[in-house]
Amino acid sequence: xxxxxGLPPARVSIEQFCVDCNRPGHGKPFFPSHPELSVSWSHQxxxxxxxxxxxxxxxxVETLGSxxxxxxxxENVLCDAELEIFNKLPATSSDGASLKQLYVAxxxxxxxxxxxxxxCSLDRLSKLDLGELYFPDFSLDTFQRIxxxxxxxxxxxxIVNRVCxxxxxxxxxxxxxxxxxxxxxxxx
Ligand SMILES: [Zn+2]
Numbered sequence: 001x002x003x004x005x006g007l008p009p010a011r012v013s014i015e016q017f018c019v020d021c022n023r024p025g026h027g028k029p030f031f032p033s034h035p036e037l038s039v040s041w042s043h044q045x046x047x048x049x050x051x052x053x054x055x056x057x058x059x060x061v062e063t064l065g066s067x068x069x070x071x072x073x074x075e076n077v078l079c080d081a082e083l084e085i086f087n088k089l090p091a092t093s094s095d096g097a098s099l100k101q102l103y104v105a106x107x108x109x110x111x112x113x114x115x116x117x118x119x120c121s122l123d124r125l126s127k128l129d130l131g132e133l134y135f136p137d138f139s140l141d142t143f144q145r146i147x148x149x150x151x152x153x154x155x156x157x158x159i160v161n162r163v164c165x166x167x168x169x170x171x172x173x174x175x176x177x178x179x180x181x182x183x184x185x186x187x188x
Pocket of ligand 1: 018019020021022026027
């Protein structure tokens with residue numbers, strides 16, 4: 001936020017407001033002094049991911065170990081088309097990691113980031129179809145990749161031997177903004 005506005009970080013205040021309860025203190029964060037900027041953050045087990053943008057964004061980060069491998073979880077997260085992809089995956093890859101767990105973890109962070117964006121509620125994750133999105137190449141340890149499809153575009157992030165996965169999501173129609181910002185050399 002300091003970088004985007006030039007304000008000293010100590011002078012940046014962030015508040016939260018929940019539209020479901022119509023109350024402050026939790027829910028989507030915002031900058032009272034700069035309501036035109038979107039902010040999102042996520043943290044787990046000492047890992048933090050945060051983003052500030054001139055258009056609506058949402059982020060989520062999870063450690064792979066926190067993702068359950070049971071079928072109840074995958075059925076709560078994945079839609080029918082994604083379950084079909086999931087069911088065809090081998091239980092393990094050549095290096096012993098569970099491709100099924102990596103797939104459900106990837107869709108979970110993408111969908112959680114969409115929830116943060118305000119595009120979906122937690123109880124409707126299995127109605128959200130991201131099956132058209134590119135399935136990341138898990139042979140790469142650390143990467144960022146821009147993905148577009150469905151109503152959303154996103155950057156998938158995978159860090160440190162796949163111990164941690166993250167996603168930064170925005171609405172598909174705003175993708176041109178991000179691409180032009182990147183082209184001009186500014187940090188999106
Ligand atoms: Zn609430």
